[in-house]
Amino acid sequence: MKQFTAALLGSTGAVGQRYVSMLNDHPFIRLEVLMGGKSAGKKYGEAARWLSPSEAPKDIARKQVLATRPENAEGCDLVFSALPSEAAARVEPNFAKAGFNVISEASAHRMEDYVPLVIPEVNPSHLPLIKNQRKRSGWKGSLVATPNCTVTGLAMVLKPLLDGFKLNKVVVTSMQAISGAGFPGVPSFLIMENVIPYIKNEEEKVADESRKILGVVGKNAIIPASFGLAISCNRVPVIDGHLETLYAEFPGEVTPSAVTKTLNHFMGAPQELRLPTAPKQPIMVHEGLDRPQPRLDRLAGSVPGMSVVVGRVRNGIDKNSIQLTLLSHNTIRGAAGTAILTAELMAARGYLGR
Ligand SMILES: NC(=O)c1ccc[n+]([C@@H]2O[C@H](COP(=O)([O-])OP(=O)(O)OC[C@H]3O[C@@H](n4cnc5c(N)ncnc54)[C@H](OP(=O)(O)O)[C@@H]3O)[C@@H](O)[C@H]2O)c1
Incomplete structure (x- = not known):
């Protein structure tokens, strides 16, 4: 399987931390870029108040949290977003417009008719909506949402x-x-x-x-x-x-x-x-x-x-x-796990890559 690199928005939060744990040692998705709001500029290990009994992976803890901007994800194939809804509403379309494939946890765009809202076991047949989305929005990338x-x-x-x-x-x-x-x-x-x-x-x-x-x-x-x-x-x-x-x-x-x-x-x-x-x-x-x-x-x-x-x-x-x-x-099947599974399915079906 081709290797993919990912950026994570909202990386320091409850859901962001689940992504960090679940992507550690992932066979083909490497978490490269961590982004945040107030914590931008700090080392991840200092910024994230780690909630799990196991420690944050050392290489991730040493990384700097970057400001949430598309140019900071340069080179990534995929953007996971664990942003609060208000920030997601503003920010996620900018990433999709800049050519990134965004998979979002936030409620901001879930009910837009051109946004597939996906649980990979339930409705993978909704992913082809991405074609309409690109036509309507002019985005080079895409935006797929995961449910509440x-x-x-x-x-x-x-x-x-x-x-x-x-x-x-x-x-x-x-x-x-x-x-x-x-x-x-x-x-x-x-x-x-x-x-x-x-x-x-x-x-x-x-x-x-x-x-x-x-x-x-x-x-x-x-x-x-x-x-x-x-x-x-x-x-x-x-x-x-x-x-x-x-x-x-x-x-x-x-x-x-x-x-x-x-x-x-x-x-x-x-x-x-x-x-x-x-x-x-x-x-x-x-x-x-x-x-x-x-x-x-x-x-x-x-x-x-x-x-x-x-x-x-x-x-x-x-x-x-x-x-x-x-x-x-709720933070695994209800959030990070379903989004990562969606990314795996999109990779297998040829939706990822820039
Ligand atoms: N918790 C769940 O079980 C669950 C399940 C499904 C979906 N969701 C959804 O997932 C999203 C994240 O939830 P959460 O529970 O992880 O929230 P959270 O713990 O409050 O974390 C929010 C994250 O977003 C960042 N952030 C906040 N405002 C920002 C801004 N203006 N610009 C850039 N980054 C900003 C924060 O970074 P700083 O600390 O650096 O500001 C933090 O990393 C929400 O949309 C939520 O509805 C949550």
């Missing part, structure tokens, strides 16, 4: 349910970790011994992004999936790992065993292509009565944190409905 951290695990579970059984409506309740709010996140005075039943703009993002990801490619944009989706988002005192309970209604009868089998067997392009960050089993159904749990299951799978763990699969109010609980690691 609550959407990723949910859409991965909804995809095989939709394909296997059709879906009428879905009701979801999320219990979202505090790292989902970035660093330093929610003040401890607000979250300790508490649950906050509101996360600004989150419920709208989950509904809109899920339908876009599960939609089909139309002439110039994605035609969103049409099932009903209601969600309540809650912030809970957990460091990492978003837990969601899901109630789904189908046009016909469904059994828990058929749903379990369908979820366990779900595979996508990354598994077929054996991409390095692809987990062998993207969805793992746990048989334990009290699983999944964030502390026990968030790093499950052959690539830690990249599998969604499902449990408690049972019928709902009748035989046409199912209830289950799902867990996904």
